[in-house]
Amino acid sequence: MRVVVLGVGNILLSDEGLGVRAIERLPLACSLPPQVELIDGGTCGMELLEDLESLDGLIMVDAIRAGKPPGTPIRLADDDVPIFFKTRLSPHQVGLCDVLASLRFLDRAPGYTTILGLQPQSLALGMKLSSEVEAAMPELLRMVMCELAMLGLSPSPINREAI
């Protein structure tokens, strides 16, 4: 079994990079089973094709613009995943949408895809998360861990402070 947790975003644009920040913090919060690979996708597009081929599960972490209050946790699964890509809730979709569509077309799409994220507060230039998003980050990490647990890949917490 191979599962990837992919954090995407531009860390130069404050909350835009919350997916990448989650990936950076996850290994500090818990120890992950060997089947789980963390990838900092940054602002990559097609370069990710090979890394995301024929996965059993893909958990994407990203800023999601859902018109909710800043910091609201959002989980998109099953039928909601295509909507995420159709309505372009995140600016990376141009790249990532292409990657996932290409994987489907090549018959190498992940067996299971979920998208986890938070409603961003600020997309201004800056390397720090907004206070609303910062406050919700532990919740986001817990959501990733739950998602892994549902796939039978329970991480063991090593730092309860971080979550």
Place this chain on the structure above:
Amino acid sequence: MSQRVTIDPVTRIEGHLRVDVEVDGGKVRKAWASGQMWRGVENILIGRDPRDAWAITQRICGVCTTVHALASVRSVENALQLELPANAQYIRNMIILAHAVHDHIVHFYHLSALDWVDVTSALKADPAKAASLAESLSNWSGNGKAEFTKVKERLSDFVGTGQLGIFTNGYWGHPAMKLPPEVNLIAVAHYLQALEVQRHANKVVSILGGKTPHIQNVVVGGVANALAIDSQAVLTVERLLAVKDWIDQLADFVKNVYLIDVAAVGGFYPEWTTIGRGIVDYLSVPDIPLDGKNTQFALPGGHIAGGELASFKEIRTHDDVYFKDGVTESVKHSWYEGGKGPLHPYKGETRPQYTDFQDNGKYSWLKSPTFYEKPMQVGPLPRVLAMVAAGHKPTVDYATHTLELVSTVAKTKVGLDALHSTIGRHAARAVICAVEVDELARQWDLLLASMAKGDLKTFNKPVFPKGELAGVGIHEAPRGVLSHWIVIQDGKIRNYQCVVPTTWNAAPRNEKDEPGAYEACLAGTPVAITDQPLEVLRTVHSFDPCLACAVHVVDQHSQPVVRIKAA
């Protein structure tokens, strides 16, 4: 009555380029190309150590990163008149060529083919007919009936789900789409195969460059690759053999698929050999140096005036004063403080002065470069023409072969003159890609031969004297002439200017109010449906626009991915 059409952004992946056209009587009368993003990297570099400039400047972009790293180290080496070990040149050359091959394949199949290929029409294709057509043009192993049948089935499922992803920006059913269903199916199959093949080129860059995007191996004075015959820790013969295997697979695809497909598309769109001519003053520079002083090159370059090959004037070295003295940039129509007339890049200034979009005033973050006061077109087409004029045999052979194929498909004789066009820029890119993939294999041979002689040197240490030095780093990048200009004072950067390929091509009007290459090439382009300006996109995409580096972050997040406004 004329109608104004705005396309913003134009590119399929990157944002930042806006094109406005005035359409009258079904044709473009006037065009404006505008860079919508401030770059500013030059200002970051001032006061820094010149040895660090390459690492910073390649962050201009997340796609064409290697080209800026290389142009930057070359500028410092030029200022110091520093000679490089031959091995460093071979390794850099392989990175340059692998990056270029990657760029060309991806540009054609993944970023611009959908301007010409109607994906939904492929669903009507007969896979057997498609196979016999493809097999008549090439002996590529992926052209069989079984392959095309499989692709058609997958495409049908894919379209059925309504999640079109990669294909969402296509203008399906547009009257300007003219390929028969079978050709559309072949193109879709090759689109998928290209996805597989392009990664080989990226791997070559990664192995040699340490990582990609943003290579890590270049240094002022050479490269940081330690060469060895046997050690596992460094660049070994074993790893280089893996690199050779990827090069061979790339060569097979480029010559037997890419070149053929471009010729076939060209043959079915003969009218596009007369559209998009525009500026036919062409500039290219020599690249793939074969000696440590940048005086001998595998691939020549130079200036062609008025589209006449007989006027070709070769740029012989990377220190050629003919090039160095000819370049200036105007900011009359750019969002910078000006008033001093066109400036040479050593004296270039980057002080923003935003005014909003003014049709007759300032309207772009791009400056407007000229060569001896004339706007130029740069890119694969200028380069192919220069190489043909210089008598570069592989280029002459591939260009002849491609035009013969186009003639066969079009059932009429198509000559070299057809290259001065929108479709000609695609054909030239495929020709140059074939030349580059062969040269990539040759550079591999040269490196191995040098190592076999026991030469493992890859670095000469730079020494920075007191006082002022100036240098230019010249590179023929996938989109054309790239130059980085540096002024060093007492070992620190005093001025730095990047004049990038898309600055030449997407330039706004210059000091004399003459249009840049995109703007000139768009004039006369037919537009059948004003709110679906496919024809305009075809011409702009034929240049392979990439704007992150050309402009000196408008919020792309708040905008839809493509906004087309017909006013």
